[in-house]
Amino acid sequence: MNARPVAGVPILRLGDVLVTELLDELDDKAALAFTDELTQRIAAEDASGVLIDISRLEIIDSFVARTLMELTTMARLLGARVIVAGMLPPVAITLVELGLHLDGVETALNAERGMALLGWQQNRQLPEGAPSAALH
């Protein structure tokens, strides 16, 4: 496996959560590569959660919606919970009109709320850099 992700999207690890994002340029090949890498990383790094930031996605068509639903299901089969965070309001409107409801996909308004759902908590008392995440 390449050191640089084939899909061109970095996947970061924060504790037992993998953090990544989707970009508009997703095509079939990139989606497959991304799915491969993410599922491998979940297994290899014993991840219990995945945050997928989509705040830079300008559209979600049925192809991207299917990719998100498949990723969520695969991750769940591996025991990890996926949160899709940061959907733009016009994208939400268009998705519903298109008839796609992203069934089974958990969402959050933004990445911060998504991380909170995955057990991370912001602690304003602690100085910077302190490992304040409540992991469970």
Next chain:
Amino acid sequence: MLRSTEQSPSSETAPRLDPRAGEPNSYPVRTEEDLLTARHAVRAATLALGFGIVDQTRIVTAASELVRNAYIHGGGGTLTLTLLEHPGAQGLRLVISDDGPGIHDAQEALTDGYTTGAGLGGAGRLMDDFRIDSAPGRGTTVTATRWTTP
């Protein structure tokens, strides 16, 4: 939602080309890269016409659905963009044609769930006017238009 046709010019009245637009612009839909190029061209056209962000998103999403459909089911095709001008409204017309096997029953193809995903019907809901011309062995041409709200 499909907007009511009363507030937008009917597709029956022959629209004339926006003089600024010149000839309609055509984009091949043969590769994955073409899908992105076509999408970017549609986005640029919606911006040029002054569509709001939600309408931009609707049109680009519908275009993405339709060109992918032509690429996967029609074996590739062509997207043609035309800027339309009517008194009081401007529009963007997408024509996506392919030489694929065609659709046996165009009406049935508009039903959600006919193809994977939301299908053609979903894309149709994002546009004001939407027509499918297809028959087995004759390929498929989809014409979809959205008008700016005055």
